[in-house]
Amino acid sequence: MASNDSVSMLSDFLHMNSSDQEFSYANNSSVQEYVITKVQSILKETIKEIANLDGFPACFNIADLGCSSGPNILSVISNIIDEIREVCKQKKRKAPQLQICLNDLFGNDFNSIFKSLPMFYAKYNIAKEDNGGRCFISAVPGSFYGRLFITTSMHFFYSSSSLHWLSQVPKGLENNELNIYMAKTSSPTVFELYRKQFQKDFTMFLESRSSEIINGGHMVLTLAGRRTVDPCSNDISILLSLLANSLVDMAAEGLVRESEIHSFNLPMYTPYIDEVTDIIHRQGSFSLDVVESFDVYFDQRDAPMKVSDEPSHGKKVASIIRAGFELTNFGTSAMDMLFSKFAKYVDKYMSPAKTKHFSIVISLTKI
Numbered sequence: 001m002a003s004n005d006s007v008s009m010l011s012d013f014l015h016m017n018s019s020d021q022e023f024s025y026a027n028n029s030s031v032q033e034y035v036i037t038k039v040q041s042i043l044k045e046t047i048k049e050i051a052n053l054d055g056f057p058a059c060f061n062i063a064d065l066g067c068s069s070g071p072n073i074l075s076v077i078s079n080i081i082d083e084i085r086e087v088c089k090q091k092k093r094k095a096p097q098l099q100i101c102l103n104d105l106f107g108n109d110f111n112s113i114f115k116s117l118p119m120f121y122a123k124y125n126i127a128k129e130d131n132g133g134r135c136f137i138s139a140v141p142g143s144f145y146g147r148l149f150i151t152t153s154m155h156f157f158y159s160s161s162s163l164h165w166l167s168q169v170p171k172g173l174e175n176n177e178l179n180i181y182m183a184k185t186s187s188p189t190v191f192e193l194y195r196k197q198f199q200k201d202f203t204m205f206l207e208s209r210s211s212e213i214i215n216g217g218h219m220v221l222t223l224a225g226r227r228t229v230d231p232c233s234n235d236i237s238i239l240l241s242l243l244a245n246s247l248v249d250m251a252a253e254g255l256v257r258e259s260e261i262h263s264f265n266l267p268m269y270t271p272y273i274d275e276v277t278d279i280i281h282r283q284g285s286f287s288l289d290v291v292e293s294f295d296v297y298f299d300q301r302d303a304p305m306k307v308s309d310e311p312s313h314g315k316k317v318a319s320i321i322r323a324g325f326e327l328t329n330f331g332t333s334a335m336d337m338l339f340s341k342f343a344k345y346v347d348k349y350m351s352p353a354k355t356k357h358f359s360i361v362i363s364l365t366k367i
């Protein structure tokens with residue numbers, strides 16, 4: 001079992017930019033917000049199913065895993081609370097008290113979430129004599145690739161746009177040329193190491209949650225994936241190749257060392273749907289109730305509206321990618337230059353119709 005003491009490597013590397021920064025995750029999380037709205041109907045169905053089967057216990061324990069610190073988090077929680085209250089109202093039952101645990105890595109900006117709680121509580125916890133529907137929010141920092149909660153204490157896990165992050169850069173990836181992720185010029189060994197790391201991490205995730213959730217408990221999870229088996233045909237791989245090109249240009253200008261690019265790879269993996277479902281079946285603790293997938297455009301809502309090379313498209317994509325991962329390995333001062341070059345590459349080679357990623361959503365029940 002991975003321990004939550006051993007995740008400093010990922011925490012050091014991966015942090016969403018905190019809310020007081022220009023490229024903050026809070027200001028650049030529209031892509032993830034879109035995913036949340038697309039998943040709402042599955043969330044509603046799952047909550048209805050819980051109400052129809054066993055009903056809610058007096059205290060219903062929920063966790064949002066990989067919550068980050070932007071506005072999305074409270075909108076997710078609001079969705080869950082509203083739905084539980086609505087279902088209980090329809091069934092003329094008292095709503096349960098809700099214990100809501102927010103999880104992310106130790107370095108997450110939990111304080112910015114706490115600051116918005118008074119307003120949230122003012123809206124949701126209007127005094128009720130019987131405490132029905134009252135919610136209590138707390139933070140549980142640590143890696144979800146290990147135990148976070150007491151055995152069989154949880155009823156519902158939710159995670160959005162987080163599980164494609166690996167627990168670490170796969171070991172043995174030293175020879176990935178000037179790539180920073182799986183790319184067309186990566187060797188088959190690179191693909192295999194990434195695939196195995198995801199398999200190990202996602203299995204560990206399922207094992208940990210399986211110990212923590214009650215039998216019949218549910219999980220709704222979304223993660224970035226890929227539409228085809230080919231690991232470097234996916235949209236994220238293409239975008240990250242452009243980011244790698246920007247680093248190579250900076251090396252040519254003497255702004256970063258080529259050796260730094262050689263030793264740098266991203267700890268993420270965008271799985272093919274079958275890989276996800278195979279791991280769930282093999283791990284064996286959960287039944288798979290729903291599997292869906294959809295495209296998420298970086299620059300437009302539902303569909304590509306116009307195909308053009310507007311300069312702002314590249315900048316917008318660069319801000320979204322930068323908010324997700326500052327590549328601090330290369331020094332913070334190099335970031336402005338890196339993402340300005342990246343924005344130009346995106347403008348040159350991509351368009352709003354092409355710049356997208358593929359999202360996988362699954363709903364599971366503990367058996």
Ligand SMILES: C[S@@+](CC[C@H](N)C(=O)[O-])C[C@H]1O[C@@H](n2cnc3c(N)ncnc32)[C@H](O)[C@@H]1O
Nearest residue numbers: 032066067068072104105143144160161162165
């Ligand atoms: C793209 S953000 C998604 C945030 C939020 N769920 C949303 O939909 O807007 C991914 C989050 O996953 C978190 N994360 C990545 N690996 C994690 C791990 N092993 N354990 C807990 N959180 C993790 C990151 O720190 C980050 O905040």
